[in-house]
Amino acid sequence: xxxxxxxxxxxxxxxxxxxxxxxxxxxxxxxxxxxxxxxxxxxxxxxxxxxxxxxxxxxxxxxxxxxxxxxxxxxxxxxxxxxxxxxxxxxxxxxxxxxxxxxxxxxxxxxxxxxxxxxxxxxxxxxxxxxxxxxxxxxxxxxxxxxxxxxxxxxxxxxxxxxxxxxxxxxxxxxxxxxxxxxxxxxxxxxxxxxxxxxxxxxxxxxxxxxxxxxxxxxxxxxxxxxxxxxxxxxxxxxxxxxxxxxxxxxxxxxxxxxxxxxxxxxxxxxxxxxxxxxxxxxxxx
Amino acid sequence: xxxxxxxxxxxxxxxxxxxxxxxxxxxxxxxxxxxxxxxxxxxxxxxxxxxxxxxxxxxxxxxxxxxxxxxxxxxxxxxxxxxxxxxxxxxxxxxxxxxxxxxxxxxxxxxxxxxxxxxxxxxxxxxxxxxxxxxxxxxxxxxxxxxxxxxxxxxxxxxxxxxxxxxxxxxxxxxxxxxxxxxxxxxxxxxxxxxxxxxxxxxxxxxxxxxxxxxxxxxxxxxxxxxxxxxxxxxxxxxxxxxxxxxxxxxxxxxxxxxxxxxxxxxxxxxxxxxxxxxxxxxxxxx
Numbered sequence: 001x002x003x004x005x006x007x008x009x010x011x012x013x014x015x016x017x018x019x020x021x022x023x024x025x026x027x028x029x030x031x032x033x034x035x036x037x038x039x040x041x042x043x044x045x046x047x048x049x050x051x052x053x054x055x056x057x058x059x060x061x062x063x064x065x066x067x068x069x070x071x072x073x074x075x076x077x078x079x080x081x082x083x084x085x086x087x088x089x090x091x092x093x094x095x096x097x098x099x100x101x102x103x104x105x106x107x108x109x110x111x112x113x114x115x116x117x118x119x120x121x122x123x124x125x126x127x128x129x130x131x132x133x134x135x136x137x138x139x140x141x142x143x144x145x146x147x148x149x150x151x152x153x154x155x156x157x158x159x160x161x162x163x164x165x166x167x168x169x170x171x172x173x174x175x176x177x178x179x180x181x182x183x184x185x186x187x188x189x190x191x192x193x194x195x196x197x198x199x200x201x202x203x204x205x206x207x208x209x210x211x212x213x214x215x216x217x218x219x220x221x222x223x224x225x226x227x228x229x230x231x232x233x234x235x236x237x238x239x240x241x242x243x244x245x246x247x248x249x250x251x252x253x254x255x256x257x258x259x260x261x262x263x264x265x266x267x268x269x270x271x272x273x274x275x276x277x278x279x280x281x282x283x284x285x286x
Numbered sequence: 287x288x289x290x291x292x293x294x295x296x297x298x299x300x301x302x303x304x305x306x307x308x309x310x311x312x313x314x315x316x317x318x319x320x321x322x323x324x325x326x327x328x329x330x331x332x333x334x335x336x337x338x339x340x341x342x343x344x345x346x347x348x349x350x351x352x353x354x355x356x357x358x359x360x361x362x363x364x365x366x367x368x369x370x371x372x373x374x375x376x377x378x379x380x381x382x383x384x385x386x387x388x389x390x391x392x393x394x395x396x397x398x399x400x401x402x403x404x405x406x407x408x409x410x411x412x413x414x415x416x417x418x419x420x421x422x423x424x425x426x427x428x429x430x431x432x433x434x435x436x437x438x439x440x441x442x443x444x445x446x447x448x449x450x451x452x453x454x455x456x457x458x459x460x461x462x463x464x465x466x467x468x469x470x471x472x473x474x475x476x477x478x479x480x481x482x483x484x485x486x487x488x489x490x491x492x493x494x495x496x497x498x499x500x501x502x503x504x505x506x507x508x509x510x511x512x513x514x515x516x517x518x519x520x521x522x523x524x525x526x527x528x529x530x531x532x533x534x535x536x537x538x539x540x541x542x543x544x545x546x547x548x549x550x551x552x553x554x555x556x557x558x559x560x561x562x563x564x565x566x567x568x569x570x571x572x573x
Binding site for chain 1 (some may be wrong): 448498511512513515516517519524526527529530531549550551552554555556558559562
């Protein structure tokens with residue numbers, strides 16, 4: 001995560017942290033653990049500055065009682081998740097996918113005599129997550145990848161982001177979590193930029209999709225694993241419930257849903273089984 | 287072929303539990319334990335008394351600003367059951383850490399993590415524990431120490447097997463050693479005359495439905511898993527699991543604990559700094 005410099009130097013008290021943390025969790029499902037206090041402090045300092053507030057209490061009251069709060073919430077989410085997308089983001093989740101979820105769904109598929117896999121990077125932004133999934137698939141399956149019918153759908157509501165994803169060209173910063181040997185295998189270096197290899201790009205299918213488009217959402221069927229990380233926070237409670245219920249329907253029985261590493265579906269649905277992976281959580285459809 | 291367990295039963299120089307720890311543990315169940323009685327027990331072991339004071343003044347246990355200077359004062363501040371916990375934990379830990387070869391950082395990390403998680407979970411589900419959950423968490427895997435002490439090479443093989451096969455350690459132990467850390471630990475608990483609830487936890491923490499002290503053992507079984515999910519684990523237990531499907535979870539539901547009301551995601555996130563808390567605790571015990 002890029003270190004943000006704190007522009008204000010205003011201290012967040014322990015009590016203010018607990019108030020804001022609980023408020024954000026209730027509204028968005030994103031949880032700031034005690035160890036993340038300075039992160040939240042640093043990020044929100046930008047919002048305080050925008051209002052010329054001199055303490056976090058005022059900002060908390062704005063979020064809680066101001067009629068404009070809904071608008072500010074969006075700004076807050078942008079601040080706390082800013083462009084966090086990168087390759088191999090939240091490594092324990094990627095490991096849970098590679099070592100637990102993927103072998104599990106593959107075994108299930110093989111038992112049914114179907115060598116096919118459908119993955120979905122829902123809210124793919126500029127494509128890093130979708131290509132990461134492709135790289136992991138290749139690393140896990142190696143040469144037997146060819147024997148499988150695999151598609152990684154990557155959807156977003158931003159045409160601009162999708163265009164960028166299609167280029168599959170990234171800078172050093174997006175690759176900061178990528179080990180050297182993976183870099184050498186799956187990226188071509190071009191003018192100090194890194195381009196994802198054709199083999200991985202061929203696995204990914206980009207498409208425009210609005211989560212509120214129920215008709216389209218219903219057409220997304222038969223997925224084994226869905227990644228929908230730090231997307232739900234941008235919707236209100238009712239919309240979030242609707243989207244998650246679509247995602248549930250979009251999954252095959254035995255399929256997995258991964259949301260952001262500190263996001264929770266606790267207040268959204270109990271339809272899934274919560275799975276504890278080493279260092280990460282996931283949701284399984286029975 | 288005699289099993290490892292049979293061999294262990296014949297070993298004369300198994301570590302013994304210090305008399306003070308046994309007394310402290312037995313006091314935990316005595317009615318009307320007085321502060322002076324407990325303080326008397328602790329003073330029988332001067333190094334222990336010194337350590338107790340250090341701990342009472344450590345960041346993990348300290349309450350308020352004033353330094354705690356007497357055992358009596360420590361007992362008043364921390365409470366009887368907490369002192370009994372500290373006494374037994376310190377004694378048991380020092381019994382084993384002083385034996386060479388038992389410098390298993392990750393092993394103790396896991397035990398302390400299980401104790402801390404058990405305490406957290408007990409509070410969340412409002413279980414009355416009198417601090418037993420903490421001792422139980424610390425000691426649940428004690429059989430592993432005995433296996434390492436008596437059959438190190440084979441125990442190491444079992445550890446390796448559990449990693450390569452990605453299976454629970456006790457399965458690998460059964461295959462290679464013909465016994466498990468639960469079985470061996472239960473034997474030690476008996477030899478040491480540990481309270482029944484501890485024997486139960488040690489014997490049944492992987493199958494709490496068979497325990498006598500069901501809710502307590504179930505609590506430890508859940509804490510054990512959560513500590514592992516937070517990667518405070520030892521050996522090949524790189525498991526994934528659905529907590530609600532665990533026997534321990536069902537036991538707690540049957541005993542009318544309101545498990546469905548727990549926000550498990552939040553609880554899991556709250557444990558984000560568990561490793562740090564564990565390090566602090568171990569530092570305060572070993573200083």
